[in-house]
Amino acid sequence: MGPADELLDPRRRDLIARLSRFMENPETDSIGWACLWFADLSTMEDLIKACEQNPPTVSRHISAALKKNDQRAQAIRAWASARSSEDSGEPSADKESDTEEPPTKKRRLTSDPCRAKELCEERDDEKCVLTGFTVPVEVVHIIPRSLGKGEEGLSDFWEALECYWSSEKVSAWKEQVLDPDGVETCSNLMCLVNVARRLWELAVFALKPLSLSEDKRQLEVQFYWLPMNRYQQTMPVTAIPSPFPHNLSSTNAEYTTVLCNIVTDSTIRSGDIFTFKTDDPVGHPLPSMQLLNMQWILTRVLALSGAAWVTEEEPFPDRDNEIEVEEEEDQ
Numbered sequence: 202m203g204p205a206d207e208l209l210d211p212r213r214r215d216l217i218a219r220l221s222r223f224m225e226n227p228e229t230d231s232i233g234w235a236c237l238w239f240a241d242l243s244t245m246e247d248l249i250k251a252c253e254q255n256p257p258t259v260s261r262h263i264s265a266a267l268k269k270n271d272q273r274a275q276a277i278r279a280w281a282s283a284r285s286s287e288d289s290g291e292p293s294a295d296k297e298s299d300t301e302e303p304p305t306k307k308r309r310l311t312s313d314p315c316r317a318k319e320l321c322e323e324r325d326d327e328k329c330v331l332t333g334f335t336v337p338v339e340v341v342h343i344i345p346r347s348l349g350k351g352e353e354g355l356s357d358f359w360e361a362l363e364c365y366w367s368s369e370k371v372s373a374w375k376e377q378v379l380d381p382d383g384v385e386t387c388s389n390l391m392c393l394v395n396v397a398r399r400l401w402e403l404a405v406f407a408l409k410p411l412s413l414s415e416d417k418r419q420l421e422v423q424f425y426w427l428p429m430n431r432y433q434q435t436m437p438v439t440a441i442p443s444p445f446p447h448n449l450s451s452t453n454a455e456y457t458t459v460l461c462n463i464v465t466d467s468t469i470r471s472g473d474i475f476t477f478k479t480d481d482p483v484g485h486p487l488p489s490m491q492l493l494n495m496q497w498i499l500t501r502v503l504a505l506s507g508a509a510w511v512t513e514e515e516p517f518p519d520r521d522n523e524i525e526v527e528e529e530e531d532q
Contacts, residue, residue: 451468
């Protein structure tokens with residue numbers, strides 16, 4: 202198993218080729234293209250069946266949904282920009298009550314941003330969960346803070362996801378993100394050293410959730426460096442992306458950056474497995490598997506599409522260094 206086995210799946214390649222035949226113009230931007238390469242196969246199969254049953258009507262809908270789409274672009278970009286802009290400051294604390302509550306009860310109140318941050322720091326022993334560094338360590342959100350501010354104003358984001366992932370999967374993500382505690386909870390936070398946090402924001406690496414122990418005291422994740430691409434305004438839907446490299450020990454050669462684990466005295470490489478631990482799965486819960494899964498999928502979409510590198514000054518520019526794709530095969 203690697204960082205992007207989806208890109209090597211011949212069944213996926215066939216489904217994308219079949220979908221493209223129903224499009225009036227089989228081109229899109231790199232965001233729509235990347236979403237297809239990480240979409241649920243069942244969702245693509247459903248789209249193809251719908252096209253076959255009612256070609257003219259559905260084909261127009263498919264073409265509109267898959268071509269360059271400002272709604273989708275802004276939705277995915279919202280994910281990218283929220284990651285980089287909202288974790289930079291200290292959380293705002295709600296006004297504390299004058300009434301002192303029992304320690305056990307207070308420990309379980311995680312909807313308060315400051316309290317959630319404290320719980321995360323206590324759980325992670327104020328150390329970066331990847332490098333073991335203690336300074337300068339920051340608490341970061343797995344799912345951006347803005348996504349937990351209620352569904353109003355975020356309908357475009359969720360609708361964009363439902364074009365590519367099953368309604369069951371998106372509903373499960375929404376349930377976690379829109380939980381009464383929102384994203385300001387210990388299970389949506391982790392400690393990272395500042396350079397790792399910035400690389401995380403730019404989708405330079407992602408964490409693949411592997412397993413959670415039955416007692417919920419240990420969580421295994423796998424670290425992967427991701428390619429650093431640039432957004433493309435137009436590209437064929439059927440363009441085959443180059444596989445994500447395995448066994449990397451740094452970012453792309455052009456932007457070489459490494460992370461080191463001071464506990465093992467080694468460079469962090471793609472494929473390395475980390476075990477997050479907690480002594481109190483109720484009061485200091487580990488990161489949510491559901492939220493980590495959402496992060497795993499969308500962070501790879503950001504990396505493949507280049508959307509994480511878009512700036513406010515240059516909203517969606519074309520760049521000289523295009524996304525690497527393989528030679529297209531005859532379909």
